[in-house]
Amino acid sequence: MSAALAARGLGKQYGRRWALSDCTLDIPQGRVVGLVGPNGAGKTTLLQLAVGLLRPTAGTIEVLGRPPSDDARQLGQVGFVAQDTPVYSALSVADHLRLGGWLNPRWDDEVAQRRIGQLGLDLKQRAGKLSGGQRAQLALTLAVAKRPELLILDEPVASLDPLARREFLQLLMAAVAEHEFSIVLSSHLVADLERICDYLVVLASSRVQVAGEVDGLLATHRRLIGPRRDPKALAPDLQVIDASHTDVQSTLVVRCDGPVHDPGWTVEELSLEDLVLAYMGRARQQGSASDRRLGVLR
C-alpha cells in the first residue's frame, strides 16, 4: 500500500526565506499522525503542499501515491480542514452541506446531516454567526462527509476553548473509527495530539526533527541523569538529543535502540511532551548555532 504522505527533499521558499526545507517523510496509511512544532515551523506549509494549495520549490511530495494535482479524483481522496477553519460567512449551514454535495461526487449526505444533528447546529444559521467551535465542527463535517481516504487538518483546535477542543477531537476520533481514513493533524500543543495520535512528526526550524510511531519513539528515548560529564564521551549507540548541565550533574535526553547499561546514569522514561520539547530545543540550538556561524561569515 502506498504511503499516505511521502516527501523527498521537499522544500518551499518564500522570497529568500525557506518555510520548509529538505523534508523527507514516509507516513504510512491508516494512522492518526500528529504534526507538531512551534509556531512558524512550517506545519501549514507542509500541509498546504500536501493538498496542492502550494507548489513545492524543491523536492517532491506524494499523497496516497500520487503527487497532489488539480484533478477531481485526487482532490476527492483528500479532505482538508484549513487553519482557522474558514467557511462562507454569508451562507447558511444548510448551504454548506448543499455545496459539499454539489462539489463532491462521493458526498455522503446522510453522514453530514447526522453529524450536524448531533452537534445541534441550526441548519438555517448563517456560518458567519457560528462560534469558533461550531465553525470548526462544520468544516470537519464537510471534510468527513466527502468520504476522503486521507483527512488533513491544520491546527483545527488552535482557536478553540478547552471544552470545544476536547469535543472536537472526540468527534474526530469517532469519525475515524466509523470511516477508517488516515489523518494528519497539526498542532503546536502536544497535549492536543497525545490522546489521539499513534504517529508523530516533529517539525521545527523548517525541518523534520523526528518522525515515527508514538510507541516506538517512547521506547527508544530515555532521560539520563548522572554526575556531570561530557556528552561526547558517551557510548556510541546513544544519540544525544538534548543536554543540560549544572555544576555537578548532567541531564541528557538520548535516543537508544537498546537498554542503557551504564550504571552511572539514572534512567527515566520520557513523556511524549518531554520528547517533543527535547527535539524542539535541539532545533533551536542548532538554529542559533548556524545563525552565529553566519554572523562570523558576515
Next chain:
Amino acid sequence: MIRLSWRQFRAQATVAFGALAVIAVVLAITGPQLVHLYYTSVVPCRAQGDCSVATAAFVGRDKLLQALSLVLVVVPGVIGVFWGAPLLARELETGTYQLAWTQSVPRKRWLAVKLGLVGLASVAVTGLLSLMVTWWSSPIDRVNADPFTVFDQRGIVPFGYAAFAFALGVTAGMLLRRTVPAMAATLVVFAGIRVVVERLVRPYLIAPLRIVSAVVPPGPGNSPGNAAAAAPSPGDWVLSDQTINAAGRVVGQDGVIGYGGGRFGILFSPAGDGRMTLQGVGLCPNRFPAQASVAPGGGPSAAFSQAAGKCVTRLVRQVLAYQPTSRYWPLQGYELAIFGGLALILAGFSFWWMRRRFA
C-alpha cells in the same frame, strides 16, 4: 460548481437584473411616446423648413436620457469594482479558497465557472442596458445628429467595457489578494484606460480623413478668414484643425496662427525693403505694394489684401483631420474588439497565474 457559483452570486444578480427590468419597463413606456412626438413635431416642421424651435423643444425632453447615459457610463466600472474585484480577493482574504479548492472540483474548472457565470452576467447587464438606451434615444440622436459625442454610451462598445472591467477586477483581486485595495485599483486602472483609449486610440483606429485647403486672409473690410476647412457634414468627428507651412510643420491650431487671435486673424509685420513677415510663419516670398496699406475707409487696402492673400496661399495651408459619420459602426467594432481582447488576455492571465502561484 455552477450551482455553488449561482448560490454565491444570486443576490447580486437579482438586484442587477431587477433594476434592469425596471429600467426596461420605463423605457418601453416612454420610448414609443418619444417616437410619436418625433413624427408629430420634428418631421412635419422639417418638411416646412426652419424648425429650430421644435427640435430644441424635442431635444430638451432628454432628462431621463441624461440620467441613463450617466448610468451606462458608470455601470461597467461598478461591475468591475463590485463583481470583479471581490470574486477572488474575498476568497483569498477570508481563506475560503482553501475550502473551495480542496473539494473535488479542479481549480481551473472552479475559475472557469466563476469567470463564465459572473462575467457573462456583467456583459449581459451592461449590454442590455446599452441596447435599450440606444433604441430609446434613437429619435433624439437622430435630431442631434452628433453620434460621436455619445459614442461610449450607445451601441456595442459597452459590452466590451463591461467584460474588460470585470476581468480587470478579477485580476486585481487575484494579485492584491485584498478586496478593498483591489476595488480601488480596478476603478483607477479602468478609468485610466478608458480615457487613454478615448483620447489616444479611438481617433486613430482608422486612419483619419484629411481635407487640405487654402487659407484666405481677411479681405477688404476686415472680413473673417476662410472657414472652408469645416467638417464636410455635421455629424463628423473633427480630430484636428491645423495650419501647416510649406514644410508640413504645424504653425497654428483651430485657425490661430502666430499671435493673430481668432479664426485666421493673421498679422503681418514689416521686414524692411518692402517685405512683410507673416507672424508665426516666416517671410513672405512676394513684395508688398509701397502705397498705404490702410484703405481710406479703414481696414486693409485692396492692393495690400491681394499681396497678403498671395503670401498666405504660398506659405500656409489648412488641414482638417476627421472621422466621417459612416465610420461610426466600424469604430464601435474596433473598440469593442480592443476591450474584449483585453478582457480575454486578462482572463487567460488569471488561469496562468492560478496555476503558477498555487500548485
